[in-house]
Structure formats: structure tokens, C-alpha cells
Amino acid sequence: MSEPETRGDDERAPRYRIAWQRPRRHRQAICVFVINEGEKIRKQLRAMKEHAxxxxLIVADGGSTDGSLDAGIMEEAGATALLVKTGPGKLSAQMRMAMDHCMNEGYEGIVVIDGNGKDGLDAIPSFVAALEDGWDHVQGSRFIPGGHHENTPLSRLLAVRLLHAPMISLASGFRYTDTTNGFRAYSRKLLTDPRVSVFRPCFDRYQLHYHLAIESVRRGFRVKELPVSRVYPASGKTPTKIRGFGGLVAVLRQLLDVCLGKYRAAGH
Known part of the structure; x- marks a missing residue:
């Protein structure tokens, strides 16, 4: 295991610390985005060891303060790295952190997944296979044959089916069915293409997922959906980082901005 080091400059990627690392073993990495998920992330990481x-396995921590992530759970899960964001930004900044690390480490592609325990991990091999087969952007979907969802809040179901997916489909020219699903895969070719230009500080909230879904199609990359499952808790609080009406409005504004081309790379 190497000594911890700091990377990022808040332009290409937010400042981050490599809190734990061992040598790369595979051509692809799966990056788990997490912040303060407690025992849920520990349970998920243990289950992900099946695919080691x-x-x-790379954990991209947005700055957790709950003590859920440490060297012990990294060892137990057979992980390759724990990255801790210390610079500004939210989900898209975490994504840029993970992508920066993976490109620096020489990975040929990455699978990304949330760390809140809702996603079915049995789909991981199909995403790896898709990257190996040359697909550049792979979107997980609950709503295609083989997909599955349970206890999805009605407001979310209506939002993705009637608003989110149609808007991104219209902007990209590809019929997406589940554009809020964070289970995805990206090729190195896509992430390093200057026409897509993912390493910019303007990607700090939720914009980067949307941008990649649209620009991968517009730039002629190979795009498809794969079936996944997502199960929400049957009772209790819905796992989400979007807080209140204001948070929802902000997400919708980001979606509209991306669909209207606000984040397209200059000159492309």
C-alpha cells in the first residue's frame, strides 16, 4: 500500500486525498460515490468483494464525517483505493475526482454506482462486459426488460418517466428510459475526449451525469442501456441528497441548462 498523497487543483478535479491505496489489478474500476452513509456503505462494500x-473497487468519498470509511473496511472489501474529496463541489466534483484518479492510474473504463445500498450489485459483470466490448456510455435502467424496481416514490417515478428522461432523450437524440439512475459506465475514450471535456470546475452538482448522457450521443460514441434493479426502503426516510423543494428546483435548473447546451465545450 502506497503512502497517502494529495491530488487535484480545483480546476481539472477538486483537491482530494488518496487516503488508502493498493496497486491496480484490472483494466476497469468501479467507483462508489458516498458521503455519510454509515453502515449501509460498509454492507455494500462487503457485498461488492464478490466482484473483486x-x-x-474505488471509493470516492465526498468528505464523510461519520467514521464509516477506514482502512479496515477497505481491506475487508478488497478495495483498491479510498479517495477523500477536500476541495469544493458535490456529486459532479466527486465524479471528477474519481475520473481524474482512474485516468491517472491507467484504467480503460469505469463503472459508477451510488453508495446508499439501493442498487442491485449483480449487474456489475454486465457493465464490465459492455466496457470490454467497446461501449462508451452505458446507462443502467430499471424500466427496460430485465430491469426491476421496488418502493420507488411516486414523485420520483413520475419525474424520471415524464420529465427527466424525455428531456435528455430529446437533447441527445437517444431514447433513454432511466436518466436519474446513477448506475453507469464510461470508457476512457469518452472521458478523455476534448469535445466532451469532463474535467472542468463548472461540473460541481449533478450536471456531469446529464452532460455525459447527452454528449456521448452527440459526439458519436457507442451508447446503450442495461437492465438494473433499484430497491428503496419499504418504510422510513427515502435515501437522497436532494433536500426540500429548493433542492428539487436546483436540480431541474441544472437539467435544463445541460439540455440547452450550457456546458458544451467551447469550440466544439
């Missing part, structure tokens, strides 16, 4: 023979 085909993909490297």
Missing part, C-alpha cells in the same frame, strides 16, 4: 476478481 473482475474489477477494481
Amino acid at each position: 476478481d473482475i474489477i477494481d
